[in-house]
Amino acid sequence: MKETTAPLNLAGVGIGPFNLSLAALLAPLTQVNSCFFDRRPAFAWHPGMMLPGTRMQTSFLKDMVTPVDPTSPYSFLAYLVAHGRFYRFLHAEFPRVRRAEFADYLRWVAEQLPNLAFNQDVAGIDFDQHGFLLKFNNDYAVRSANLVIGTGVAPYIPTWAQIHMGSRCLHSSHYMITDHQLQDRRVVIIGGGQSGAEIFLDVLSEAHGKPKEIIWISRRPNLEPLDETAFTNEYFTPDYVKNFHRQPDSRRDRIVRTQTLAGDGASPQTLIEISQYLYENDFLRHKDSNHQYRIMTNREVRRMTRNSTDWQLHMHNRFDESDESVSADVVILATGYRQAVPDCLAPLTGRFERDSENNIVLTKDYQALWDGPAIHRIYMMNAGLRTHGIADPQLSLAAWRAAVIVNSLLDQKIYCTDPAPSPLYWSEASNGYDEENHATPSTFSACAGRE
Ligand SMILES: Cc1cc2nc3c(=O)[nH]c(=O)nc-3n(C[C@H](O)[C@H](O)[C@H](O)COP(=O)(O)OP(=O)(O)OC[C@H]3O[C@@H](n4cnc5c(N)ncnc54)[C@H](O)[C@@H]3O)c2cc1C
Known part of the structure; x- marks a missing residue:
């Protein structure tokens, strides 16, 4: 097995929208050497369900970057401008964008990013004292200090x-x-x-x-x-996710079961x-x-x-x-x-902390708890229904979650991830006051983009 590139800071497995968002937010950050791998020959978003006429269930503003960095060149609006159709799009007043157009936007982002590699099927991931070793089924391997798993659901x-x-x-x-x-x-x-x-x-x-x-x-x-009304949409906000994550395992499970029609x-x-x-x-x-x-x-x-x-x-x-x-x-x-741990993680499977339902436990910044050294982190996308709530498999918080992971990886507040709290009073213990940032509804000042 030949090791190809210099060791990475972060290797991503899978390039669906969730890892794509992370790759887009990492692209301007020269301090991180990252590469994301996908087994497909090129980016494709659920090609088996690209039915004519189908529409997105979420706003086009919940794209790969806008919720945390509206100045990014990888936004849906940047895509419209690059294709010369900004005014036409505006005048057409689509209630929801067609799925085919959003898929084309995602493909356009993928084509511009320098840190993506396609035709790379990650067959196994080992760990030794030098970090993770990703093995591809073409006899090549890549070493990385940290991992982010974005292989989707099964x-x-x-x-x-x-x-x-x-x-x-x-x-x-x-x-x-x-x-x-x-x-x-x-x-x-x-x-x-x-x-x-x-x-x-x-x-x-x-x-x-x-x-x-x-x-x-x-x-x-x-x-x-699907319940798309205003206050149900509050489940799809950073504030709700933070409050949800603070609840004990057994309570979170019960809450998710009551929210089926929101997602x-x-x-x-x-x-x-x-x-x-x-x-x-x-x-x-x-x-x-x-x-x-x-x-x-x-x-x-x-x-x-x-x-x-x-x-x-x-x-x-x-x-x-x-x-x-x-x-x-x-x-x-x-x-x-259903959530599924990809086969390539099999060599590490016994090393994760599990909850009562055998799900891998995720910290609030989406790290899987495992028995390896804390400097080598494994982040997981789309694996946190039980820890982060019903927003986890949806696009609504894709950019926000990616920003949380960037900040965690660099142990630095690169992106602002603390928008104003919800108008709903979720819990006496935390609502209206974010202990990490000391932001209250009255003291909150607008925060967007990189700091
Ligand atoms: C038809 C459909 C429509 C949806 N529409 C919406 C919507 O409008 N709004 C919304 O909020 N949510 C929507 N969702 C939910 C969610 O946004 C999508 O499922 C989203 O694609 C999840 O992204 P992901 O990155 O987790 O995984 P995926 O998009 O599934 O991507 C995973 C990628 O990992 C790759 N991969 C897997 N294993 C390996 C490996 N070992 N090595 C290399 N590559 C690997 C796969 O090839 C794939 O490209 C929709 C879901 C479906 C099914």
């Missing part, structure tokens, strides 16, 4: 579906990158969140042929909207689009061209069996407590994602 495949996976039983993350023909087939979509809703609309659009029947199954009691429902616009489509389908379209569909909420799929030609999905109806089954030629699992 598609969740229910146990009953696992033996059936293939080109006709697929997870939503593969929807647009699997060659599937739906003409005259019975298509079953499982999962009532945003991905399920988008795929339902896409199947109705006949982009892959006109199905014989479309069945959309959800365990939820109804097609439930995991179908967007209200998508639900209206579906409702309007179905109205036109049922009353305005000619009988020969309309779709046969069933939306089955409150159903929990418990088993999936295979006949010679199709599948049977066996479900429990939680509304009337009956057992039911449907037949399918194609099954699409919009069953979400």
